[in-house]
Amino acid sequence: MTAYTDPPKESFQLSQLIHDTRYRSYTFQFIALVLLLAGVGYLLSNLFENLRNAGLSISYGFLGQPAGYDINQTLIDYTNQDTHMRASVVGVLNTLLVAFLGCITATILGVFAGVGRLSKNWLVAKLMSVYVEAFRNVPVLIWILIISTIVTIMPSPRAFKGETPDAEMLFGMVAFTNRGVYIPKPVWNEGSAVVVAVFVLSVIGMFAYRAYAKKLLFNTGKLLPMGWPSLVILFVPAVLAFFVMGRPIGIDIPKLGGFNFTGGIDLQRPLIALWLALSIYTGAFIAENVRAGIQAISRGQTEAAASLGLRPGRIMSLVILPQALRVIIPPVISQYLNLTKNSSLAIAVGYMDLTGTLGGITLNQTGRAIECVLLLMLFYLIISLSISAIMNAYNNRVKLKER
Amino acid sequence: MVDTTQMTVSDEVAISIEKMNKWYGQFHVLRDIDLTVYRGERIVIAGPSGSGKSTLIRCINALEEHQAGKIVVDGVHLTSDLKNIDAIRSEVGMCFQHFNLFPHLTILENCTLAPIWVRKIPKRQAEETAMHFLEKVKIPDQAHKYPGQLSGGQQQRVAIARSLCMKPRIMLFDEPTSALDPEMIKEVLDTMVELAEEGMTMLCVTHEMGFARQVANRVIFMDQGQIVEQNEPEEFFNNPQSERTKLFLSQILGH
Amino acid sequence: MVDTTQMTVSDEVAISIEKMNKWYGQFHVLRDIDLTVYRGERIVIAGPSGSGKSTLIRCINALEEHQAGKIVVDGVHLTSDLKNIDAIRSEVGMCFQHFNLFPHLTILENCTLAPIWVRKIPKRQAEETAMHFLEKVKIPDQAHKYPGQLSGGQQQRVAIARSLCMKPRIMLFDEPTSALDPEMIKEVLDTMVELAEEGMTMLCVTHEMGFARQVANRVIFMDQGQIVEQNEPEEFFNNPQSERTKLFLSQILGH
Amino acid sequence: MSDTHSQLAFVRTEMLAQKEPPAKDKGAVKWVRTNLFSSWSNTILTLVAFYVIVKLIVSAGPWFANGLWDTNSLSECRAILDGARGACFSVLSERWQQLLFGIAYPSDQYWRPTLAFVIMLVAAAPVLFVKLPRILLIVTGLFPFVAYWLLWGGTFLTPLVSLIGVIAGYYAFKNVERFGFVLGLGTGVIVAAIVWKIGGALTASMDDVLALRAVASRDMGGYMLNMMLGVVCISLSLPIGIMLALGRQSHMPIIKGISVVFIEFIRGVPLITLLFVASVVLAYFFPPETNMDLILRVIIMITMFSSAYIAEVIRGGLAALPKGQYEAADSLGLDYAQAMRLIILPQALKISIPGIVNVAVGLFKDTTLVSVISMFDLVGMIRGPILASTEWNGVYWELYGFAALLFFVTCYSISQYSQWLERQLRTDHR
Amino acid sequence: GTLDDVKARGKLNCGVTTGLVGFAAPDANGEWQGFDVAICRAVAAATLGDPKAVEFVPTTGKTRFTALASGEIDVLARNTTWTFSRDTDLKFDFIGINYYDGQGFMVPKSLGVTSAKELDGATVCIQTGTTTELNLADFFRTNNITYTPVPIETNAEAQPLYLEGACDVYTTDASGLAATRAAFENPGEHVILPEIISKEPLGPLVRHGDNEWGDIVSFTFYALVAAEEYGITSANVEEMAAGTENPEINRILGTEGDLGAMIGLDNAWAKNAIAAVGNYGEIFAKNIGEETPVGLARGLNAQWKDGGLMYAPPFR
């Protein structure tokens, strides 16, 4: 018979730091922390010594000084007498602008290409595969450069001049030039507020109508048509209001004047090039996500729905899409994130996003490299953390219930 | 034992198939199928894997297109005309091997979706019907769960209820129990027996020979895309005529 | 019938558990467990699902930590000291429900891995031992295959051999047969019976009552984290004392 | 019981033979009908697609066909073409070496990177294709040393000594490892260091034994630089990625925290900002006297970047392993390092390979960003010296097209490989 | 000090642009050529005796200052404007001015513009990274006219934009304009406007804090300038090094006095530099002079005797 000992008295020994599961993790973490702090401390001390040797210091004072340079495309008022801070804000807004536009077009392209790749039409399917593979397997920087070159060989505004111009405006309103795209700008005259208000109400009205139609179906089994009434509700009142108020909204059509087109809205070449490049590139990736998402919904779902008598359109909207979207949306959101991060390549086409202002000219002019790069990273970090927060929230919301 | 006396077979023709042929590419899956199903019949289709059983019943509700021959379901001629297809599909319910419930909808929503959108029945009423059928398959308490939260047997019963909610006059089953664990098979078969007792016209691809003996009034044996033999269950099992049938039965019953 | 006379139980204590308690968060899984296992004993633990059987035997080789009470295995006090944990684990072998073989290693490598790395036995010698035990579980010819190429029963026998290669003095089994098809269960039980005949101390969670009757010298019934009843198999099955045991046995044996 | 239908009893006496499908359902006609013109919407799509393709061919065809390959400058091209559309591929035939190897790599030494590239293919083969004989792994093991020698030149003794050091360290590690992973690792590193020290001292004066002409890292450029950055950074980031993934799985809050913060931080910022760090900030973080090459700093930052992504892939692989594997390892008495090294990682890495390959392709494409910080990689070569030169100023399509083609060929084959591997793994598991 | 580092390394690390014809660009063989490059070679010849012992580090407008500040390069010889804040705030020393430049405009002749003041509403391509953006903003503001800036990273990328008409005007240093125009298919179709809107003294620079090194680079450069003044050329330098009448020449070439030792170099330092790259005038003529495609006149960069600003301090 083994005489086993009593539980050892709880006296703490140094060796327990390594041998005892209770303490050992603290030991490791402590070591890790010390190593980390030592490493960071070492780097920081180098930094300070280097800065001292070079007689520099870290300060964000430069943000308050006048920037002194001009920016071609701004969403807020900006002149070269504004501060570097304001120039950075312009950059931030420009980043967000191109990211926003890019995400929308990339999604449209991606959905088309993704669905097209699954098309029964052999030619379309092959064409879409070529598009997707070509764009996925070549660096985005090269695409940006190529597309920017393509934009450059569009007609110059000069080509629109003269008796027999080489190029003409589309519908007499939109000009595609190698300086950018000029589109008409709405001019808000007196009374235009009413028209806008009516339009907003129509939008609300349209959704209300659709909700009502659905409710009616649920309550009485009567299915009202949804398609054309929606369009009618959307446009007819606004058009009526427009004429009743005496055409208060005019448009300012871009005209050739001096060196450039004047008037209208001017989407500058760098924006156009970057926007196109990013959306076509990201579109290829989104196409893959869309395709995978649709393929993930088994054929059985379609067949089950069909055998219940549902028509293809309804099968898509009631059965396939709600499921496919759960699969598609998370990877697509991370593609949005990638697009936003890739927009920092704006620098290659001269688009003044945050990397172009704060990380470009401001950094150049002030020489405040550390400060600028830190701010730059902080900004992108905030964006990606917010996007991943959104994604997690979405994932949690749509998670399928399982056993 | 099921009370088969209640299960009457009328003279009315429910499904009539004449010289139906189907190809997948070069492959001739169904060859000159002739089959008449009378209202109230309970037909079990058996046969080796790949013999075209699934294809046959999928042709009946136009999930697959046939290339030659004639299919008439409930008096409606099955052509590529969408209206006819719709008419037939709303008369014919179908249950699949893998249930194919809609995972993003609750059990109740699964059952009311088609009645509301296809039959245009008010939601309230559709839900009442759905609950009725869910009670019938003995899972009314699961109505607000999602398919993923149910066991396989429960899911298959929901699938049956979902079909029934469309009030079909004919039900097709494609191996409804072959993806289930043994305990669950019984639950599902019980439900099907009940359906049969109520006089539903049923075509059922299955290898459950117990079920066939108990419920079917006709067993069809298929091989290589053809109907090789058909007969009443007793005769079919005890006295198979063709060599192939004998071979097949010896394999199946050997287990 | 197994020759139980050979299976002697000594007076030596192999495992002693006193007032052991365990919580998962707020949930009290094991409550005041007292259990003494003598060397050579073959104990079967039974009980309804969720009663804490697995948790109990997982506590014995420190796969789970217990929060109160004392566990002494083979004279070693189970504390949070790594040395003690290591000492105990190398004395105690364990087999899982899902075998948990290492799929990227051959059968032989599965069996020699721990002896080489933990016991520091030269590879050659470890392989000899491994072959010996693989012969014992009757699959020496599979030594160079990968687990994925074996049937479930073979895999479970490899898992047993793998444990034995560490020359444990105590073996724990957690439902070793419940993931197996009926034909394979017997192979594995036979192996376990053989082990028992050789006098291995065994704790076995199982619902195989035949095995319990044949091999166990004590059956422990657990419910709600407590030991509700324990007795010799004959007494336990024929004359259960508590209500819960009776209910449980009626369910188990009803099948 | 109704016997009314017992006449339905039927037995087929003769089996029907396979028949041909009806004419409209077979052959090319059927293919065209179902694949191109199955409905009116499909027909429209086909016509649109056809139009696009024709348009592309018509516009790009003559350009290719008229391409010139042997002029000395763009103006010469223009003179010869005389207004016709046509490519000036002469820039490629004149500058292809610079595009591939950069401006500064000595031209009589081009065989070295080429050879290194070929060896790389051989070295990668046994890693990529499990079926190949394992003996080829020797090439894989030797590859880093040989490649270093071939690319950078100098005496062969340097890589030889490091190789011997690594081998000695590995043997020391192997022998001591049984007594503890950390101990083994420590011994291995110390032994290797000693060998290097001694070897270094011994060979210090033998600079010209088997010496190749030394080339500074600054002189590497062109596509070779992209390749080099890609290969080096991915290889370096694997071990770091594994450590980060393990750290992120750890139950120790501080270690987990450090890993999470690192990974999320790196993944949250664009690579270009990290390259800015490499080019304009990182130098400040090193001791005053050291003066690290830009290429080294870039390697550091890209490695950090890819290890964060690889860590996430490996984390997925770890999570896919059943818990039972950990428990079985525990119950056999293996300690953490053993369990990870022998049981968990081999399996987790195998599952992760397709993911890792995808990260590698992405990273390889991203190496072109170094052109933004004035390094002359393939894109940098084009944007910098070649377009700036008097002769080739203005040739864009040919150069960008060439770059795109190079990358496409490389990345497409790698991604095809990864898809093949994925299919392979899927069947393996069943 | 830096000199010791350079000697120990056996190479001079010299920062240049990523490519600007005439000033610094690699030729088809990968050899760097150009006006700025010559300075690097001269310094290498002076310090190491070998004009080839130079490692050229291409830099962009963004990376150049850090490269110098962090010690990655020893000299930055890239068209960099000497400004107050760069000298003081960024802690660099400009060691002299090798090119007096000013920012100018280039427009297609077809536009019919004759003065920069007529550029109201024009789209202007700017090569970023120098002081150009700031000068431009100042110029248009003071003249009260508007413009659309299109900032471009590299000269090579600005060219197609300008040529395709994506901008009306291209602005950068006048020397750069000339170099760019030289590379055009039809240089004659473009004019450089008369306005020079800024002073752009371009020169090599070194870090603060190592005055010895600054002196070496500075006087290597002045030796080249002085060489032109005294008629020393790469062709006759050997001959003159044998000894001449002129003591200044002798001191420069190291045959008289100990100037080399004073800056820690061999006495033949200036001789090596001149022999390697020629005097200032030769460098100018070879790389950017009127005979070259760049075709710049000496203008302000002529010797002081010829009415220019090139003026070397006395060597004594």
Ligand SMILES: Nc1ncnc2c1ncn2[C@@H]1O[C@H](COP(=O)(O)OP(=O)(O)OP(=O)(O)O)[C@@H](O)[C@H]1O
């Ligand atoms: N979509 C398809 N394309 C081509 N061939 C198909 C397709 N679907 C089925 N087949 C082939 O048609 C034949 C009949 O298939 P079917 O599914 O009807 O057989 P089954 O009798 O139901 O077999 P099982 O018992 O395995 O379900 C098989 O040989 C099958 O390979």
Ligand SMILES: Nc1ncnc2c1ncn2[C@@H]1O[C@H](COP(=O)(O)OP(=O)(O)OP(=O)(O)O)[C@@H](O)[C@H]1O
């Ligand atoms: N890791 C865990 N965290 C929280 N609760 C757990 C955990 N593991 C088990 N439990 C709970 O502890 C209880 C006992 O689990 P245990 O696995 O020991 O039961 P068992 O008797 O082995 O049951 P079975 O026969 O199903 O294997 C169960 O209620 C289970 O839900």
Ligand SMILES: [Mg+2]
């Ligand atoms: Mg089937």
Ligand SMILES: [Mg+2]
């Ligand atoms: Mg259990």
